[in-house]
Amino acid sequence: MTAADPAAELAKSCCAVAWSGDVVAMVLGESYHPGGLALTRALLGHLGLRDGNRVLDVAAGPGASALLIAADHPVEVDGVDLSPSSVDHANAAALEAGLGSRVRFHLGDAERLPFGDGVFDAAVCECAFCTFPDKPTAATELARVLRPGGRLGITDVTVTAGGLSGELAGLAGWVACLAGARPLEEYSALLAGAGLRTVHTERHDAALARMVEEIEARLRALRMIRSTVPALASVDLDRALDLCAQAAAAVRDGVAGYAMLVAVRE
């Protein structure tokens, strides 16, 4: 898919709307990626952050990772996300955490980042590169906003080539971060095409398996109390559970996994 493609715009807006809902917050908690904030900390360990650095969180969602970065390091953090309600929520969380002077969240598209060239020392993008329809453009944008020598840390869903079928390969699978995912080597090649050289990779497949299990358990619990929670009235929990079962099978069969990738801007 390319940026001008209407299907690409539909996939992006469905993704932004789906991930900003109250039910997602109930199901996922504070962090919206496998491995949670522990994996974010491990990723940060590869970025060589220094005092006063500027760090970008692309597709920051509810903002938990950006707040963690600012709480753990004396740096300035900008987060960007396509969902207005996530950006509002994240800015409110930054103020509440007393980090409003060092963390700001902006509305924006990863394929058209609202920042100048070379302004960031490091960038992270967790569980989101897989959802960008025009990945070469997103990679070019990430490279553009990083200074030479700046580091990019990605954690993301990986999928073996041609491995998904049925619903997981369609729009629902796209929103669930699966249909748009690629093999790890393909992410590296996409980044290399934009001038970002991969210097480190790690597999974290068990983190994805755990996350799918946790989501399944929470969906089952929500199904039991659905009549008492108004936000659940319009949610098809049975379909969500069915998607979960398909995702669990994809992880079990080695089709889907999760990986960390660190790259340097040449």
Ligand SMILES: C[S@@+](CC[C@H](N)C(=O)[O-])C[C@H]1O[C@@H](n2cnc3c(N)ncnc32)[C@H](O)[C@@H]1O
């Ligand atoms: C799975 S969530 C991950 C959120 C966050 N990175 C985390 O790990 O907690 C995916 C996020 O990507 C955002 N997103 C999807 N497409 C985007 C785009 N083209 N530009 C910016 N954000 C996007 C969604 O709104 C959502 O918040």
